[in-house]
Amino acid sequence: MNIQDNYQKNKKNIFFSENKNVENHRKKLISIFENDKFDKKNNESLKNTNLKNFFDFKYKYLVPEEKSVINNHHDNSYSIVCVNGQCSSFKDDKIQITKIIEGDYIDFSKNNTIEKNDHFVNLNSLFLNCGFKIIIKKNNNIKIKISNIVTDDELTIFQKNNFICEEGSSLNLIEEYENKNNSTSNILNVIKLEKNTQLNHFLIQDNSPSHNLIITSHSSCKKDSTYTQKVYNFSEGYVRNFHFSELIELNSEADLQGIFFLKDNNTSNNKTFVKHLAEDCKSNQVYKGILNDHSKATYFSNTYVDQVAQKTEGYQLSKGILLSDNASYFSKPELKIYADDVKCSHGSTIGPIDENAIFYLRSRGMSKIAATKILISSFINEELSSIDDKQMSQIIQKKLVRYLSKVK
Amino acid sequence: MFLEIKDLSVKIENKNILKSLNLNINKGEVHAIMGPNGSGKSTLANVLAGKEDYEILNGKINFKDNDLFDLNIEERAQEGMFLAFQYPVEIPGVNITPFLHSAINSKRKRMNEDEIDNLSFAKLLKSKASDLGINIDMLKRSVNVGFSGGEKKRYEILQMSILNPDLAILDETDSGLDIDALKIVTDGVNKLKTKDNSFLIITHYQKLLDYIKPDYVHVMVNGSIVKSGGSEIAAEIEKEGFQKFQ
Amino acid sequence: MFTDGSFVYIPEGVKCPMELSTYFRINSENTGQFERTLIIADKGSYVSYLEGCTAPKRDDNQLHAANVELIALEDAEIKYSTVQNWYPGDEDGKGGIYNFVTKRGLCAGKNSKISWTQVETGSAITWKYPSCILKGDNSIGEFYSVAITNNFQQADTGTKMTHIGKNTKSKIISKGISLGKSQNTYRGEVSFLRKAEKARNYTQCDSLLVGNQCGAHTVPYIDSKNNTAVIEHEASTSKINEDQLYYCRQRGLSHEEAVSLIVNGFCKQVLQELPMEFAVEAQKLVSISLEGSVG
Numbered sequence: 001m002n003i004q005d006n007y008q009k010n011k012k013n014i015f016f017s018e019n020k021n022v023e024n025h026r027k028k029l030i031s032i033f034e035n036d037k038f039d040k041k042n043n044e045s046l047k048n049t050n051l052k053n054f055f056d057f058k059y060k061y062l063v064p065e066e067k068s069v070i071n072n073h074h075d076n077s078y079s080i081v082c083v084n085g086q087c088s089s090f091k092d093d094k095i096q097i098t099k100i101i102e103g104d105y106i107d108f109s110k111n112n113t114i115e116k117n118d119h120f121v122n123l124n125s126l127f128l129n130c131g132f133k134i135i136i137k138k139n140n141n142i143k144i145k146i147s148n149i150v151t152d153d154e155l156t157i158f159q160k161n162n163f164i165c166e167e168g169s170s171l172n173l174i175e176e177y178e179n180k181n182n183s184t185s186n187i188l189n190v191i192k193l194e195k196n197t198q199l200n201h202f203l204i205q206d207n208s209p210s211h212n213l214i215i216t217s218h219s220s221c222k223k224d225s226t227y228t229q230k231v232y233n234f235s236e237g238y239v240r241n242f243h244f245s246e247l248i249e250l251n252s253e254a255d256l257q258g259i260f261f262l263k264d265n266n267t268s269n270n271k272t273f274v275k276h277l278a279e280d281c282k283s284n285q286v287y288k289g290i291l292n293d294h295s296k297a298t299y300f301s302n303t304y305v306d307q308v309a310q311k312t313e314g315y316q317l318s319k320g321i322l323l324s325d326n327a328s329y330f331s332k333p334e335l336k337i338y339a340d341d342v343k344c345s346h347g348s349t350i351g352p353i354d355e356n357a358i359f360y361l362r363s364r365g366m367s368k369i370a371a372t373k374i375l376i377s378s379f380i381n382e383e384l385s386s387i388d389d390k391q392m393s394q395i396i397q398k399k400l401v402r403y404l405s406k407v408k
Numbered sequence: 409m410f411l412e413i414k415d416l417s418v419k420i421e422n423k424n425i426l427k428s429l430n431l432n433i434n435k436g437e438v439h440a441i442m443g444p445n446g447s448g449k450s451t452l453a454n455v456l457a458g459k460e461d462y463e464i465l466n467g468k469i470n471f472k473d474n475d476l477f478d479l480n481i482e483e484r485a486q487e488g489m490f491l492a493f494q495y496p497v498e499i500p501g502v503n504i505t506p507f508l509h510s511a512i513n514s515k516r517k518r519m520n521e522d523e524i525d526n527l528s529f530a531k532l533l534k535s536k537a538s539d540l541g542i543n544i545d546m547l548k549r550s551v552n553v554g555f556s557g558g559e560k561k562r563y564e565i566l567q568m569s570i571l572n573p574d575l576a577i578l579d580e581t582d583s584g585l586d587i588d589a590l591k592i593v594t595d596g597v598n599k600l601k602t603k604d605n606s607f608l609i610i611t612h613y614q615k616l617l618d619y620i621k622p623d624y625v626h627v628m629v630n631g632s633i634v635k636s637g638g639s640e641i642a643a644e645i646e647k648e649g650f651q652k653f654q
Numbered sequence: 655m656f657t658d659g660s661f662v663y664i665p666e667g668v669k670c671p672m673e674l675s676t677y678f679r680i681n682s683e684n685t686g687q688f689e690r691t692l693i694i695a696d697k698g699s700y701v702s703y704l705e706g707c708t709a710p711k712r713d714d715n716q717l718h719a720a721n722v723e724l725i726a727l728e729d730a731e732i733k734y735s736t737v738q739n740w741y742p743g744d745e746d747g748k749g750g751i752y753n754f755v756t757k758r759g760l761c762a763g764k765n766s767k768i769s770w771t772q773v774e775t776g777s778a779i780t781w782k783y784p785s786c787i788l789k790g791d792n793s794i795g796e797f798y799s800v801a802i803t804n805n806f807q808q809a810d811t812g813t814k815m816t817h818i819g820k821n822t823k824s825k826i827i828s829k830g831i832s833l834g835k836s837q838n839t840y841r842g843e844v845s846f847l848r849k850a851e852k853a854r855n856y857t858q859c860d861s862l863l864v865g866n867q868c869g870a871h872t873v874p875y876i877d878s879k880n881n882t883a884v885i886e887h888e889a890s891t892s893k894i895n896e897d898q899l900y901y902c903r904q905r906g907l908s909h910e911e912a913v914s915l916i917v918n919g920f921c922k923q924v925l926q927e928l929p930m931e932f933a934v935e936a937q938k939l940v941s942i943s944l945e946g947s948v949g
Contacts, residue, residue, distance in 0.1 A: 501919030
């Protein structure tokens, strides 16, 4: 079905369709869709994706029956169950949770860091049907865990969330995506870090083969703030992780990391993009992937350094291990630098597991499979050992063991 | 006066490092500056060499009848000042031969002397290197690249012996050297010493001064020289540390 | 548009004893030059081919759109070196050559080797991606590049290494230096196709920025479809190292000499790939390209 028809037909269920400004923006989006050639080779958002699956879809959304729960523990931690992209409103002296509003939509539509032809982000804006906004109030230090649940088969979730860390606050955010049904979630997180804030963001992705997850984030960091994002992708279904960060004021930092474990016919598309727009900022982009069977992955990384962003330090690393003859990995680590006083570097390697290392371990009496598994674990050891949260560390370890048990 | 430092105060990044420092060095003298970490010894060396990161708040330095602050880094070097670096930087792809050859010729040019040709320079380099026990193979490598700490220091002394400076500043040249390397380095320095040149030796330990005999020893604490005297001061520090001077 | 060109054939087993040298020049105003070069190295042969390019100053832009094709058969080796010094335009970006060149090589036979070396200092705009198709088993492709841009120059250059055969190897060393208001981009693609068993690639691209109005960009595409192949890619971008400058100046070198020395050192890995006489010329060219921009 044509995207415009699809939209018109379902308009009444879509957020903000009665708002004029939103409608104007959506008209532009529709014309982008209609005029684009969907060039898979040159459009980074389309590489390795099944166009029919994602752009010729049947729209379906259900308002969740059960209102989602928020538990306020005494240790400054909150558990949120987000159902079909919605969670109940909540307010105390530390946080405030509401539905997303039109202003947030308009605000995001002005952003120009994400490419205009990123069709998944455009779909998200066009068919937006849920989303929330969380504000962490000034000088609070809290933990939030969000479980993202999709209730039914065939659902198409288009969700926009806003996270705002007010001055001096600190947030530890764990998001879990573990869906077993045949549905698609297209989520966009817009994250704002005010002065002197810190956000540690963990995304644990473990969906079944029939669930598609498209997750995009855009974070912006003001003075002395640090955004750290760690993605653990164990999904057996399609996942797209596209994460954008803007360092807009002095001495801010963005750290975008990810590891992914692919098997069977699965595909994962990944991208990180850091824009340095102020002096004395640091960024780090590190993705590591293990690919087995017929799996495919892409990783685009990009460091952009504006002319004013002197004393920038930017680092990129991309590492892929291909365990099978039929797996493939594409990476494009890009640097665009317009300031002179910078230190930027990137490294990228793709290859099999080191045969010398396997030989060494086997000569110590270990079987080939055991050696392979040990070497896979060591490949991502740095990422795993940096998890402070014990409970989370155990969860991740378990998933890793599950993945390794299928490696032959 | 050969080198005269008068009332020198220097800061870097809002931190005052040198505070009203005074020091006089005459031709043919060997001076040692000792002091605890962070007392400003290396800053003094870098200010003399002309490193541009420092802000001169006050004071004057005279070197061979020049106002030192009128000269930039290379002009000071061409006038005969040499700094043996504490941590010599690696310069990939740059071979020592053309590097030192241009260096010596820039100096000769300033002194209105004839340039030295390729062949004579190669000979000079070889003979000085063998004096210092430096393997010819080392001369084929890029400047300081892949050298051990000891090799870098020896390489600094080799450059010093080629450029034959009037004032040589040795910034913690002894750090990271084992006893054999220390002997080679100090022998090199002693060979260079004449009645016409002077040395300023910056060190943390007294050990170096067993091999190079200073005429004067200064104790530097917190950005100023708090005591000056003969080599007996070094022994005093060795025994009691810097504590009593602070 | 084909204007002229040259064809070189190296018969089987012949090791060409001297460097074949060509010299390109664009003299007349408002013209384009569209030459073609084809080099075929038959089994077991070797040739080293040099091209140098210059053009006099003109206020208008001129076009150079050449096509170079290399074919190396079994055990053959072709070494192709370019020192490109077309007129880059003046300090305000007026005039200069548009240098849009297609260069491609086919390692057709087993154990064949093609090596591209280029020193690009001229032209207002350069678009050039000498590539190697590594079809024969054990064949080798190399790309060594120095690109210096000054004033308003733009260089967008790199390579494409397509690994088809088994045990094929490629090596890419690219050094970009940007000065003035110039833009310098490395754009390259390394791909391992399904059958490229045990293929290897090593890529290193380093950029040096001299001045705060220029840009340095690195855009590598890396694609592996074979799990026994290994790709290693490293890149760095930084400004000229202040400590190195200080060190050189402390030994008595002027600021300009120090910059020239350090930049030449930075490019050494590439320059040493050039034939002897050319290497010396290229070093001087590097120094000249830096002149006046250091302040």
